Amino acid sequence: VQLVESGGGLVQPGKSLKLSCSASGFTFSSYGMHWIRQAPGKGLDWVAYISSSSGTVYADAVKGRFTISRDNAKNTLYLQLNSLKSEDTAIYYCARKDLVDWGQGVMVTVSS
C-alpha cells in the first residue's frame, strides 16, 4: 500500500488549494478514505471521510469550506480547501479506512 499526497504550499487567507492523494497497492475503489491534519507542534485532527460509495462526513471546523472527493479511475483522493484561514495551516495526511495506512503528508501554510 502506498499513499502519496501532493498539492500543498503557501496560500493567502481566503484563497483556495486542492490536495491530491495518489493510491497504489490496493483496490482503491473498495476503500473509504480519510484526510487528517496536524498543525505544527500540535496533535492530530480528523478532517473528512469519503466512503467507497462516495458518502462524505466532515469535521465541523471545515464543513462548508472543504470538499473531499475521489476519482476511482485515477486511484486518487482529493481535498478541495476553500476560504482558507490561518488555523488551517497544517500537515495534511490521507489515510485508508482503518487508519492503518497513511501517506507521508503534505504541508499547507495559510499566511499573507
Added chain:
Amino acid sequence: DIQMTQSPSFLSASVGDRVTINCKASQNINKYLNWYQQKLGEAPKRLIYNTNNLQTGIPSRFSGSGSGTDFTLNINRVEPEDFSVYYCQQSNSWPLTFGSGTKLEIK
C-alpha cells in the same frame, strides 16, 4: 462530539521500565478505542485497535485494555525506539476524535 482526554501529557521513563498511558472518553465508546505512535517527522502508526487488538507487526510489549470510557495503553520493558508521542482515538462515532497526545521521554 466525543472528547478524548489523555494523561499524562509527558512521561519520563528509562529503558526497561513499564509505562502506562491513560485515555478517557467523554461518553461511552464501547470498545472502539485505538492507539497510535508517532515519531518525529513521520506519519502516525496504529499500534492497537478496538481496545486490545495488537496491529500486525507491533511488538507484544504493547498492550491495551479498558471499556466504555476508560482505556489504557501499557508498554512493558520500554525499548529505545519507543520514545515518541502516543495518541488515543475513538472510532465509535463521527466525528473521529483524537486525544491530545502523550510524549514518552527518556529519563
